[in-house]
Amino acid sequence: xxxxxxxxxxxxxxxxxxxxxxxxxxxHPATYxxxxxxxxxxxxxxQDDLDRARVVPPVFMPQRLEKLxxxxxxxxxxxxxxxxxxxxxxxxxxxxxxxxxSTRAGSGDLALHAxxxxxxxxxxxxxxxxxxxxxxxxxxxxxxxxALLARVEAYLEAAPEGTGGVVVQQSTEDADSEVWNLLYSDxxxxxxxxxxxxxxxxxxxxxxxxxxxxxxxxxREEAARLARRFTVQEVFGPDDDHRLRCATxxxxxxxILRQQLRFMRNNFPRARTWVKFHPGRxxxxxxxxxxxxxxxxxxxxxxxxxxxxxxxxxxxxxxLPLAECLRRIGRPAGCLLATGGMWEGGRVLRALALGATxxxxxxxxxxxxxEDPEHGLERLADSIxxxxxxxxxxxxxxxxxxxxxxDLWWPADPATTASADPAHPADDRSGDVSGDRSGAQAGAPxxxx
Amino acid sequence: MxxxxxxxxxxxxxxxxxxxxxxRLRAAMLVQQEALQAARDFLRGEGFxxxxxxxxGPVTDPGGRGAKALDVDYYGHPYKLMTSAILYKQASLxxxxxLFYIAPNVRVEPEETATTGRHLVEFHQIDxxxxxxxxxxxxxxxxGLLTRVAEHVWTAVPGLLSELGRREEDFADIRxxxxxxxxxxxxVRRLLAAGHPQNxxxxxxxxxxxxxxxxxxxxxxxxxxPKGSRGFYDREDPDNPGxxxxxxxxxPHGYGELVxxxxxxxxxxxxxxxxxxxxxxxxxxxxxxxxxRDGIPxxxxxxxxxxxxxxxxxxxxxxxxxxxxxxxxxxxTP
Numbered sequence: 001x002x003x004x005x006x007x008x009x010x011x012x013x014x015x016x017x018x019x020x021x022x023x024x025x026x027x028h029p030a031t032y033x034x035x036x037x038x039x040x041x042x043x044x045x046x047q048d049d050l051d052r053a054r055v056v057p058p059v060f061m062p063q064r065l066e067k068l069x070x071x072x073x074x075x076x077x078x079x080x081x082x083x084x085x086x087x088x089x090x091x092x093x094x095x096x097x098x099x100x101x102s103t104r105a106g107s108g109d110l111a112l113h114a115x116x117x118x119x120x121x122x123x124x125x126x127x128x129x130x131x132x133x134x135x136x137x138x139x140x141x142x143x144x145x146x147a148l149l150a151r152v153e154a155y156l157e158a159a160p161e162g163t164g165g166v167v168v169q170q171s172t173e174d175a176d177s178e179v180w181n182l183l184y185s186d187x188x189x190x191x192x193x194x195x196x197x198x199x200x201x202x203x204x205x206x207x208x209x210x211x212x213x214x215x216x217x218x219x220r221e222e223a224a225r226l227a228r229r230f231t232v233q234e235v236f237g238p239d240d241d242h243r244l245r246c247a248t249x250x251x252x253x254x255x256i257l258r259q260q261l262r263f264m265r266n267n268f269p270r271a272r273t274w275v276k277f278h279p280g281r282x283x284x285x286x287x288x289x290x291x292x293x294x295x296x297x298x299x300x301x302x303x304x305x306x307x308x309x310x311x312x313x314x315x316x317x318x319x320l321p322l323a324e325c326l327r328r329i330g331r332p333a334g335c336l337l338a339t340g341g342m343w344e345g346g347r348v349l350r351a352l353a354l355g356a357t358x359x360x361x362x363x364x365x366x367x368x369x370x371e372d373p374e375h376g377l378e379r380l381a382d383s384i385x386x387x388x389x390x391x392x393x394x395x396x397x398x399x400x401x402x403x404x405x406x407d408l409w410w411p412a413d414p415a416t417t418a419s420a421d422p423a424h425p426a427d428d429r430s431g432d433v434s435g436d437r438s439g440a441q442a443g444a445p446x447x448x449x
Numbered sequence: 450m451x452x453x454x455x456x457x458x459x460x461x462x463x464x465x466x467x468x469x470x471x472x473r474l475r476a477a478m479l480v481q482q483e484a485l486q487a488a489r490d491f492l493r494g495e496g497f498x499x500x501x502x503x504x505x506g507p508v509t510d511p512g513g514r515g516a517k518a519l520d521v522d523y524y525g526h527p528y529k530l531m532t533s534a535i536l537y538k539q540a541s542l543x544x545x546x547x548l549f550y551i552a553p554n555v556r557v558e559p560e561e562t563a564t565t566g567r568h569l570v571e572f573h574q575i576d577x578x579x580x581x582x583x584x585x586x587x588x589x590x591x592x593g594l595l596t597r598v599a600e601h602v603w604t605a606v607p608g609l610l611s612e613l614g615r616r617e618e619d620f621a622d623i624r625x626x627x628x629x630x631x632x633x634x635x636x637v638r639r640l641l642a643a644g645h646p647q648n649x650x651x652x653x654x655x656x657x658x659x660x661x662x663x664x665x666x667x668x669x670x671x672x673x674x675p676k677g678s679r680g681f682y683d684r685e686d687p688d689n690p691g692x693x694x695x696x697x698x699x700x701p702h703g704y705g706e707l708v709x710x711x712x713x714x715x716x717x718x719x720x721x722x723x724x725x726x727x728x729x730x731x732x733x734x735x736x737x738x739x740x741x742r743d744g745i746p747x748x749x750x751x752x753x754x755x756x757x758x759x760x761x762x763x764x765x766x767x768x769x770x771x772x773x774x775x776x777x778x779x780x781x782t783p
Contacts, residue, residue, distance in 0.1 A: 185517060185557060187560075187779075202728075251725055256725045259676055259677045260728045262675070262678070263726070263727050265650070266648070269648070269651070269654070
């Protein structure tokens with residue numbers, strides 16, 4: 001396949017996991033007994049602050065003793081229960097399939113394959129905004145299935161009873177198309193409603209371009225068709241066949257958010273209510289407001305997130321990193337979900353330890369399905385699940401909810417701390433500590449408490 | 450749902466031809482035409498002008514409770530069949546300060562409402578709006594209208610009502626103009642005390658409404674619904690933020706809601722903000738917002754469900770029994 005590329009994302013590692021699953025958690029077995037292992041010098045540099053934190057098991061483990069008493073035998077990593085309640089839905093793993101948006105990468109066959117695999121994994125699936133304004137919905141005179149309904153059906157066919165669920169986003173343009181209304185009364189979604197597995201996600205923003213609405217690149221012809229619902233701009237030049245289609249981000253104040261959530265709960269009482277925020281500087285206030293208004297889940301999309309098209313300046317320079325979002329939120333007052341650069345167990349565990357109940361797979365899921373449409377996402381999830389079991393049991397814990405911030409430690413910032421810089425060992429021995437450096441060291445132990 | 454409520458759940462309509470030939474429908478239609486005559490006489494006597502409402506438009510009442518509007522392709526533009534003509538009522542006030550419609554409406558209600566006995570996809574409202582009026586003014590008209598209609602049908606067709614099993618004494622309070630009043634907060638408290646899980650931020654659910662109606666011997670107004678439970682056009686109480694200056698009128702003995710009404714938002718900026726709060730995109734309401742910018746009078750008004758009114762008068766179990774051409778939610782019928 002390899003139709004997709006994701007520069008800046010550990011694409012090769014994700015593709016390897018999609019092919020080999022849990023085998024990728026370990027060094028190649030042929031090297032066993034023949035090579036001495038230590039910290040890998042070739043390890044990918046940390047993507048961000050969240051990746052810098054080390055997972056730090058204690059020596060004494062009272063919770064392991066509890067598990068030992070419970071089992072009447074020594075607990076093993078296989079005893080870790082990864083089942084969680086994510087936004088009112090039961091997830092077999094602390095994972096869910098993030099929205100892909102209405103980009104070309106996110107619709108069509110790849111998304112269908114991802115839906116089936118998410119269903120088989122028993123994890124919730126979020127379907128992105130703007131599917132209906134862009135791709136349409138089934139109408140009385142149109143028997144073809146819309147992209148959205150096709151994904152719902154693919155999921156339902158494969159989902160084990162009682163697990164997972166389908167979460168459907170609605171943006172401002174979706175509201176015009178009344179996406180939630182259409183779905184809530186569609187017989188196709190009745191099996192989800194009757195089993196409490198339908199949720200609606202109010203989308204207020206996204207990590208890839210905080211403060212902006214959705215953007216996609218469309219051809220000239222499609223642009224003409226969409227021009228009534230969206231702003232379409234010729235940013236690529238008048239002679240280029242491509243056009244930029246922009247959705248509006250929507251206006252929110254705390255009162256608008258509170259009332260929209262009430263409205264959702266009132267109009268769709270049998271659906272769960274999720275809210276997705278971009279990594280805004282007032283993320284803690286926003287999350288508190290949403291939980292207080294009865295949101296079943298708050299999703300925070302870190303600035304590292306995004307399957308979507310975005311201006312370079314936004315990808316590189318705008319929005320809070322996920323770690324800072326989680327730090328600002330602190331102990332969550334409700335179910336917190338996190339997305340942004342998730343693809344392996346370590347980063348997932350760090351997000352869980354910082355308060356998330358489950359994390360979303362976006363780009364990683366798309367790449368995995370692109371690598372192997374039948375089982376790529378399942379293998380990727382299996383590898384993450386194994387790493388989580390290993391890590392959580394190493395921490396002396398056996399449930400996802402047992403994790404907390406004590407399980408992480410941030411080393412001093414290598415960029416500002418001389419002693420952590422192996423390139424200048426002589427400086428450390430000389431005792432010649434400059435004012436600059438001691439200042440940096442004084443400020444270094446951020447997040448270690 | 451408990452056994453007593455299910456016992457009241459009505460069956461489904463027979464084939465249309467059989468339904469149209471039934472003596473029960475004939476009786477209901479004779480009561481309906483008397484009710485309509487009385488309503489028109491009463492409102493005309495109060496100085497109202499009857500207009501005929503629009504059927505389609507670029508937008509309609511966004512409504513709530515999961516009901517949706519039907520789409521119409523209007524010369525290539527996506528139009529809606531009217532779920533209610535509230536926006537047009539407000540826009541008409543400068544020319545017609547006291548107006549009413551007998552308005553046909555279409556709402557594709559969620560399928561779970563098919564068994565409430567109180568929902569039809571096609572229905573009619575006696576739709577009233579009064580410029581420069583308060584909620585209490587609107588309630589006085591709504592109460593007066595119900596009183597006049599009850600008085601008239603018991604004068605004009607008492608035999609029909611008796612044959613249907615109605616007792617004249619059950620209408621004594623309404624004919625005497627006696628109505629009770631409570632607030633949404635009190636109604637929620639009563640339901641919670643009765644063990645019914647009612648969301649305090651929301652509309653009173655179907656079962657809750659039926660419980661309140663069943664335990665009451667007198668028609669009553671429920672005032673002050675919370676913001677978020679109703680459309681953006683219901684006015685927020687400036688002295689009590691989060692609470693709307695609106696009301697329902699609930700019939701006694703389990704017949705449930707007959708009327709929804711409110712003071713209206715008329716201030717442009719408030720309307721736009723309230724649209725956002727209810728998840729609406731203001732851009733699609735362009736024509737209405739232009740009217741609001743130009744100045745819509747403050748007003749209050751209400752809609753009285755005609756089929757609900759006739760069901761209450763006749764004492765029949767379900768709305769489909771008082772509609773000649775009933776369409777139940779989720780049922781694909783002619």
